Amino acid sequence: MITEQEQDAHYDPIAEQTMIADLREANEKLIAAAIRAQELADEAAAAMQRAEESESELRAVAEFREMFIGILGHDLRNPLMSIRMAAALLLRRGQLDEQNAETAARIIRGGQRMSRMITQLLDLTRARLGGGLPIEPKPTDLREVCRNVVEEFEATIQLEVDGDVTGTWDEDRLAEVLSNLAGNAIEYATPGTVVRVKARADGGEVVVEVSNQGDPIPPDVLPFIFEPFRRARQREKSARGNLGLGLYIAHQIVLSHGGTLDAHSADGTTAFVMRLPRPSPPA
Numbered sequence: 001m002i003t004e005q006e007q008d009a010h011y012d013p014i015a016e017q018t019m020i021a022d023l024r025e026a027n028e029k030l031i032a033a034a035i036r037a038q039e040l041a042d043e044a045a046a047a048m049q050r051a052e053e054s055e056s057e058l059r060a061v062a063e064f065r066e067m068f069i070g071i072l073g074h075d076l077r078n079p080l081m082s083i084r085m086a087a088a089l090l091l092r093r094g095q096l097d098e099q100n101a102e103t104a105a106r107i108i109r110g111g112q113r114m115s116r117m118i119t120q121l122l123d124l125t126r127a128r129l130g131g132g133l134p135i136e137p138k139p140t141d142l143r144e145v146c147r148n149v150v151e152e153f154e155a156t157i158q159l160e161v162d163g164d165v166t167g168t169w170d171e172d173r174l175a176e177v178l179s180n181l182a183g184n185a186i187e188y189a190t191p192g193t194v195v196r197v198k199a200r201a202d203g204g205e206v207v208v209e210v211s212n213q214g215d216p217i218p219p220d221v222l223p224f225i226f227e228p229f230r231r232a233r234q235r236e237k238s239a240r241g242n243l244g245l246g247l248y249i250a251h252q253i254v255l256s257h258g259g260t261l262d263a264h265s266a267d268g269t270t271a272f273v274m275r276l277p278r279p280s281p282p283a
């Protein structure tokens, strides 16, 4: 791991363009890796079924998982961290003109998106090959979680909380669910319309609904929308740099809590409804 001081001493501002090209290339590689990861995950899942008969195949699946998690967690994260730190240093020095400062900011934003993709791929690998996502439940107030997530977005989100929405859940993981759902609602909403997050108590459960106005998810896609890499519209695959894992991971987290996540899309409104029992069963 490179320290900030080392970065400062060795960093050459002329390398900025090279860094952008590297980042772009790394991004393309990551997307190719994501597609390959899906193929490998499918192969591994099939292998896992066969492995019921063969112990050595089981071992091979475990080795693949360790290798894949190692590559994502370490080999891709470290160089990406160096790129982000170098760009942040450039900005912090305050010697860049407006145009170059915007370039450095783009590198940072690109790096953040790539970090998110790597985290998603790690979760995909854990969930597909490890049998669900582990959670660490503790007393949680969903009112706070909703408020924090809503505040993170620049877009306006209307938040309504009704009744006691406390329970025993994994706070960070639920923030991730809400962040994925609210992020989608903003991204796929018709511009100028309102995104809503409503949380309420419902007997032994807590219900959170995230809704927006916009192009609906077609009825033939809706039943499969929580599968990895699934898109409502074909064009979204190439137009946006997203992997298509947000809903899959959100769904896995809710399932780990013993809850349900359902999608509804009709009459110009798309809504995702999460129901969480309280307290959640032991992890």
Ligand SMILES: Nc1ncnc2c1ncn2[C@@H]1O[C@H](COP(=O)(O)OP(=O)(O)OP(=O)(O)O)[C@@H](O)[C@H]1O
Pocket (backbone or CB within 6 Å): 120, 180, 184, 185, 188, 189, 212, 214, 215, 216, 217, 225, 230, 231, 232, 233, 236, 242, 243, 244, 245, 246, 247, 248, 270
């Ligand atoms: N609120 C929404 N309105 C309309 N379509 C939606 C909405 N939320 C999700 N979708 C559709 O479901 C697809 C899958 O969503 P998901 O969040 O899993 O992936 P993504 O947003 O494409 O990528 P990322 O992995 O960055 O989240 C989206 O590509 C989009 O087509």
Ligand SMILES: [Mg+2]
Pocket (backbone or CB within 6 Å): 180, 183, 184, 242, 246, 247
């Ligand atoms: Mg998404």
